Amino acid sequence: MTTTAFRPATRANRAVGPDGPQIGSRPPLRGLLPFVALLVLWQLFGTDDSTFFPRPSTWLPAVVEFAESGELATALAGTAVTFTVGLLLATAIGVVLGVVVGSVRFVDRMLNPFLEFVRAMPSSAQVPIFVLILGFTESMKLTVVVLTAMFPVLLSTRSGMREMNPVLLDVARTLHLSRYDRIRKIVVPSLFSSILTGVRIATPVVLIVTLIVEILTQVPGLGGSLSLAQQYYQTSLAYGLIVITTVVALGVNIAIGLIDERLFRHRRR
Amino acid sequence: MTTQAQRARPLGPRLLAKINLPGVTFLIVLFAVWEAADRAGLIDLMFLPRPSEILSAGATLIAQNAFLPTVGHTVSVTLTGWAIASCSGLMIGFALGMSRRVWVYSMSTIELFRALPSVVLLPIAVLVFGFSVQMELVLVIVSAQWPVMVSAVDGVRLVPQGLRDTATTLRLGRLETARKIILPAALPKVLVGLRLSLALSLILTVAAEMLGNPAGMGNALVEAQEALQADQMFFYFLSIGLLGVLLNAAFVFLARLIAPGHHLRFAEAGS
Numbered sequence: 149m150t151t152t153a154f155r156p157a158t159r160a161n162r163a164v165g166p167d168g169p170q171i172g173s174r175p176p177l178r179g180l181l182p183f184v185a186l187l188v189l190w191q192l193f194g195t196d197d198s199t200f201f202p203r204p205s206t207w208l209p210a211v212v213e214f215a216e217s218g219e220l221a222t223a224l225a226g227t228a229v230t231f232t233v234g235l236l237l238a239t240a241i242g243v244v245l246g247v248v249v250g251s252v253r254f255v256d257r258m259l260n261p262f263l264e265f266v267r268a269m270p271s272s273a274q275v276p277i278f279v280l281i282l283g284f285t286e287s288m289k290l291t292v293v294v295l296t297a298m299f300p301v302l303l304s305t306r307s308g309m310r311e312m313n314p315v316l317l318d319v320a321r322t323l324h325l326s327r328y329d330r331i332r333k334i335v336v337p338s339l340f341s342s343i344l345t346g347v348r349i350a351t352p353v354v355l356i357v358t359l360i361v362e363i364l365t366q367v368p369g370l371g372g373s374l375s376l377a378q379q380y381y382q383t384s385l386a387y388g389l390i391v392i393t394t395v396v397a398l399g400v401n402i403a404i405g406l407i408d409e410r411l412f413r414h415r416r417r
Numbered sequence: 418m419t420t421q422a423q424r425a426r427p428l429g430p431r432l433l434a435k436i437n438l439p440g441v442t443f444l445i446v447l448f449a450v451w452e453a454a455d456r457a458g459l460i461d462l463m464f465l466p467r468p469s470e471i472l473s474a475g476a477t478l479i480a481q482n483a484f485l486p487t488v489g490h491t492v493s494v495t496l497t498g499w500a501i502a503s504c505s506g507l508m509i510g511f512a513l514g515m516s517r518r519v520w521v522y523s524m525s526t527i528e529l530f531r532a533l534p535s536v537v538l539l540p541i542a543v544l545v546f547g548f549s550v551q552m553e554l555v556l557v558i559v560s561a562q563w564p565v566m567v568s569a570v571d572g573v574r575l576v577p578q579g580l581r582d583t584a585t586t587l588r589l590g591r592l593e594t595a596r597k598i599i600l601p602a603a604l605p606k607v608l609v610g611l612r613l614s615l616a617l618s619l620i621l622t623v624a625a626e627m628l629g630n631p632a633g634m635g636n637a638l639v640e641a642q643e644a645l646q647a648d649q650m651f652f653y654f655l656s657i658g659l660l661g662v663l664l665n666a667a668f669v670f671l672a673r674l675i676a677p678g679h680h681l682r683f684a685e686a687g688s
Contacts, residue, residue, distance in 0.1 A: 176525065179525030257440060260437060268616070268661035269658040270658075273658070281465060364624065
């Protein structure tokens with residue numbers, strides 16, 4: 149535990165709940181050794197013109213060429229737009245449904261089998277359905293993303309509603325707050341951390357599903373470019389795009405971690 | 418006394434009482450409204466079939482003996498891939514969780530590969546392995562092991578010190594400690610990881626069949642879409658969803674048999 153001392157012990161204890169996000173102690177960078185060894189061996193024993201495993205040194209020129217043609221920017225923008233709009237819509241819809249389902253037990257019971265079914269539906273299988281109904285469009289991409297990613301928010305909001313202190317609602321009643329004021333002043337603030345937990349779980353899901361849809365339909369985006377690179381046997385470019393995707397995903401993960409740390413530490417102190 | 422009376426009740430009524438009536442009613446009403454609205458011309462989407470059309474397309478597919486082999490392929494690939502991924506994920510996870518040195522010198526690599534959304538490996542897998550079952554399996558195995566591995570690492574690292582001390586006191590060897598102390602203590606977390614990776618296996622199998630290997634339900638779905646056979650496509654789509662529900666239910670059932678004490682927390686973790 150010596151290398152992980154920069155994180156307070158209390159956080160490590162709190163961090164791992166039954167299904168909570170895993171914010172254990174951070175592993176040291178020495179752990180990248182096997183990865184570096186793999187790359188070095190690949191570079192030493194690979195060839196430049198291999199169809200399947202071109203050397204790592206050929207990835208960068210391929211990506212640079214792709215970027216100079218302007219396609220990389222288009223791809224990144226496509227993914228970024230779907231990611232942002234998808235996350236916002238999934239959060240909004242998830243919160244609304246979560247509040248409804250969490251406050252009326254009968255509705256919860258009624259919608260449960262339907263929601264369970266939608267949740268169990270593999271996102272990859274939804275793609276052809278919405279391609280046929282909506283075509284190869286941005287709205288198709290968004291529909292699949294939102295349908296999958298709203299569930300973490302919904303479930304987390306629902307459990308937040310259930311765990312809400314009933315005294316708070318009594319306070320609202322005593323003060324004769326209107327329905328709007330009750331939601332704005334009591335419900336939303338006390339749900340804040342549950343919603344945030346849901347959003348944190350949903351964020352990587354949004355990215356992954358965006359990429360799934362792009363890869364399967366080859367619509368503009370990082371995934372689409374990757375799929376096309378595979379079709380044209382531009383293997384170096386495909387590996388380069390995978391590296392870029394990993395960097396994007398890591399960036400998203402780190403951003404979630406930072407936001408989470410700041411907000412929750414603030415709320416807990 | 419009451420509990421005895423409850424136990425004495427025959428199985429039929431007990432099962433009936435478990436059925437979620439409002440939920441089932443809602444589903445039936447949903448399909449009825451869909452059917453009625455379509456017949457009345459209220460929904461005018463070109464490629465949205467009626468529920469009755471979907472059912473008859475499904476009946477035809479089953480009668481032609483085209484449906485069940487497809488399902489068999491997808492289920493066998495999903496389960497085989499999941500089983501192999503679980504074994505390798507568990508072994509690597511235990512090694513990482515139990516040995517400080519292994520953790521220090523490889524955990525960051527694991528985190529790096531885990532951050533990579535597994536679907537992006539699909540194009541590479543198609544390139545390297547071609548349109549084959551191997552491609553499907555490799556994709557599923559490589560991707561589905563991460564949830565198991567990570568939950569095993571966490572489960573092992575969270576085993577209370579008291580239990581570890583017990584193992585030391587009893588002078589258990591490494592393997593015995595893993596089998597008799599660590600595994601039972603880490604089981605609830607491991608089960609959550611296994612469940613996540615089962616769902617992931619199905620998603621990836623279907624995706625691999627859609628883009629790569631021309632077999633199984635994913636491929637049938639895409640073929641129906643390309644042939645503009647919306648009724649068949651919806652039938653496959655709903656079947657895949659049902660398969661997801663069934664696989665999950667089967668897993669939860671087995672998990673409760675294996676770890677009966679933990680089922681409550683387990684249910685919460687998933688739902």
